[in-house]
Amino acid sequence: MDEFASIRHWTADRQGENWQQRRGVVRGIGDDTAVVDAALAEDGVASPKRLLLAVDTMVETVHFKQSTMRDEDVGYKALAANISDIAAMGGMPLHALVSVSVPPAYTPERMRRLYDGLYECAERYGVAIVGGDTTSSPGQLVVAVTVTGTVEAGRELLRSGAKPGDAVFVTGAVGKSAAGLHALLAQEREQRAGERLSPAEFSGTGEELLVLAHQRPNPSVRAGRLLQECGSCRSLNDVSDGLASEAWEIAEASKLRLVLNEALLPRSGSLAAYAAKVGIDPLEWMLYGGEDYVLLGTMDSQDADGMRAVFHEEGLPFFIIGETEEGEPGVVLASGSQSQGDKRGPSTHSCRRIELKKRGYNHF
Ligand SMILES: Nc1ncnc2c1ncn2[C@@H]1O[C@H](COP(=O)(O)OP(=O)(O)OP(=O)(O)O)[C@@H](O)[C@H]1O
Ligand SMILES: Cc1ncc(C[n+]2csc(CCOP(=O)(O)O)c2C)c(N)n1
Ligand SMILES: [Mg+2]
Ligand SMILES: [Mg+2]
Ligand SMILES: [Mg+2]
Numbered sequence: 001m002d003e004f005a006s007i008r009h010w011t012a013d014r015q016g017e018n019w020q021q022r023r024g025v026v027r028g029i030g031d032d033t034a035v036v037d038a039a040l041a042e043d044g045v046a047s048p049k050r051l052l053l054a055v056d057t058m059v060e061t062v063h064f065k066q067s068t069m070r071d072e073d074v075g076y077k078a079l080a081a082n083i084s085d086i087a088a089m090g091g092m093p094l095h096a097l098v099s100v101s102v103p104p105a106y107t108p109e110r111m112r113r114l115y116d117g118l119y120e121c122a123e124r125y126g127v128a129i130v131g132g133d134t135t136s137s138p139g140q141l142v143v144a145v146t147v148t149g150t151v152e153a154g155r156e157l158l159r160s161g162a163k164p165g166d167a168v169f170v171t172g173a174v175g176k177s178a179a180g181l182h183a184l185l186a187q188e189r190e191q192r193a194g195e196r197l198s199p200a201e202f203s204g205t206g207e208e209l210l211v212l213a214h215q216r217p218n219p220s221v222r223a224g225r226l227l228q229e230c231g232s233c234r235s236l237n238d239v240s241d242g243l244a245s246e247a248w249e250i251a252e253a254s255k256l257r258l259v260l261n262e263a264l265l266p267r268s269g270s271l272a273a274y275a276a277k278v279g280i281d282p283l284e285w286m287l288y289g290g291e292d293y294v295l296l297g298t299m300d301s302q303d304a305d306g307m308r309a310v311f312h313e314e315g316l317p318f319f320i321i322g323e324t325e326e327g328e329p330g331v332v333l334a335s336g337s338q339s340q341g342d343k344r345g346p347s348t349h350s351c352r353r354i355e356l357k358k359r360g361y362n363h364f
Contacts, residue, residue, distance in 0.1 A: 003363045026050060027158065030253070032088035032238060033149070035156050050156060052149040054085040056240075060103075060140035062363070067188040068181060071110045073215040075117030078143040081240065083125050084219035084293040086149035088238035090157040090228025093125055093149045093221060098132035101142040114143070125221055155228055157236035157297065162254035166234055166298035168322040169307070171223040173268040174243045175282060178289025180214030183207040183274065206277075209270045217293040223316055224295060230310065232303035242290040244331055245360025250298065251329040258298075259353075260322040262335035287333070290361045298324055331356040 001009060011029050020028055024037035033054035058064060058078045069077070079096060086093040098118060102111060122129050127147070183202065202208045220238070227233040235254055237246045243265075247258045265286055275282035299307060304320050311318035322334070333354045 001364060006364060027156070031159055032085040032236075033091070033147075035089070035151070037153065038150075048153055049150040050153045052086050052089050052091045052151055052156070053146070054082060055144060055146040056081045056085065057142060057144040059142050065188070067191075068184040069215055070117075071106075071113040072117030072120070074141070074143060075114035075119075076121045076216055077117075078145045079118050079121040079125075079127065079147075080217050080219050081291075081293065082145045082147040083121070083127065083221060084217070084238045084240070086147055087219050087221045087224035088157070088236050088295055089149070089151055090155060090224045090233070090236060091149040091151035092225070093127050093147055093219075095130045095148040096122065096127050097146040098129060099134075099142075099144040099146075100132065101135045101137035103137045103139055103141055106141055125219065151228065157224070157228055157233055159235055159237050159250050159253035162235035162250055162256055162258075162298040162324050164256055164324055164326040165301060166324040167301040167304040167320050168247075168258055168260065168296070168298050168324060169304070170239070170243070170266065170294055170296050170319050170321055171220050171311070172292065172294035172317050173266040173271065174239055174287075174292045174294060175271050175285035175289045176210050176213035176268050177217060177291040177293075178214075178285040179271050179274050179282070180207070180210035180212070181291075182278065182280070182285075183210055184214065186278070206270055206273050209268075210274055214291065217291065219293050220295045222314065223311070223318075226310055226314065226316075227295070227297065227299075227307075230299075230303065230307060232300040232307065234298050234300065236295055236297035239292045239294050239296055240290055241362070242288040242360030243292075243296065244287045244356045245290070245358060245362075246296050247331040247356070248329075248358040250296070251331055254298075254324075255329055257325050257327040257330050257332060258322060259325055259332045259334055260356075262333055264319065264321045266317070266319045266321075287356065288359055331358075 025034065026037055027035040033052040036051040036053060038049065038051045058074065064074050083093045202211045227236060235250050237250055239246050247260065251258050271282050308318050333356050335352050336350060
């Protein structure tokens with residue numbers, strides 16, 4: 001049973017509508033965050049804002065190793081990954097609760113450094129850290145962060161709102177984090193056995209930006225707010241498990257197909273250079289890598305140019321990478337097409353369509 005099937009097995013049809021409704025639950029399990037009508041939660045009148053609630057966990061050896069992340073990076077990324085889910089609803093992040101399970105290797109100084117990173121991220125995104133929980137751990141460090149946020153009622157950007165004929169967009173390059181992890185793990189293998197492993201120094205090298213993307217991801221809060229305000233964004237998700245996997249989630253929730261145009265996928269120069277150096281197809285990292293925390297969504301295709309202009313004005317990247325179409329839920333990668341922006345092939349090129357598997361990072 002995979003991760004998604006497990007969650008369904010544990011939770012599907014386990015609670016009647018009664019308590020969900022009486023507690024103002026607009027959207028429960030199944031999206032980037034839960035959506036709760038704050039006023040209805042207390043049997044009050046309708047609120048102009050709704051509460052967003054989410055938790056994500058980082059586990060040593062699963063999400064990071066001593067050789068891939070400094071302690072302050074672990075703190076920063078644990079909060080950033082959570083803020084990213086609020087961004088993926090078009091919301092404003094507000095509060096965080098931090099639960100840590102601390103093994104003996106993590107001295108008070110190391111934990112203080114982890115909190116340096118947490119607070120750095122909190123300051124940058126205007127999040128108040130309001131509590132948490134602390135336990136010992138026999139082996140690995142576990143950091144679980146719960147975030148709250150708000151969004152204008154009825155304006156939350158769900159995975160389920162896409163319509164056939166929408167434009168598909170991403171708010172940044174994908175694959176850099178996975179390439180950065182590859183560089184860090186390659187460095188780890190080069191270090192002598194028994195040496196205390198620490199994150200490799202990449203400053204001044206071509207890999208520096210990739211490693212930074214892995215250790216210090218920037219959740220797309222401003223982008224999410226712009227998309228929420230514009231009114232033409234129909235579905236949204238953040239890229240934690242990989243582009244293909246997140247596209248599948250929108251396809252399933254909205255009951256349609258996403259057609260991604262390979263030539264339109266943003267290609268980072270540093271990613272291409274590193275992929276060539278180590279002989280790996282960069283597409284593998286771009287489609288299945290994950291942990292990029294950019295936003296993937298769909299919008300009214302008529303407003304796509306306007307949206308691109310709004311993002312440009314704010315100095316933010318925005319790429320139209322495909323479109324949606326009616327059909328059985330699925331994700332297709334089209335290459336060699338003649339669509340706009342594909343400058344690589346002659347116009348006689350035939351379009352190749354590959355069905356993408358729902359593959360990405362899966363915990364089970
Ligand atoms: N153990 C659990 N019990 C109840 N609900 C869960 C559990 N694990 C996940 N969920 C719910 O399942 C849905 C999908 O969760 P998931 O963690 O895949 O989303 P995400 O945080 O956007 O992705 P990622 O964890 O890759 O960042 C969410 O609504 C989440 O609250
Ligand atoms: C040492 C090490 N090995 C592998 C990875 C890759 N990785 C771990 S979890 C995850 C998906 C997001 O997690 P979640 O779904 O829990 O939010 C990915 C891509 C890593 N970061 N560090
Ligand atoms: Mg998410
Ligand atoms: Mg999650
Ligand atoms: Mg998440």
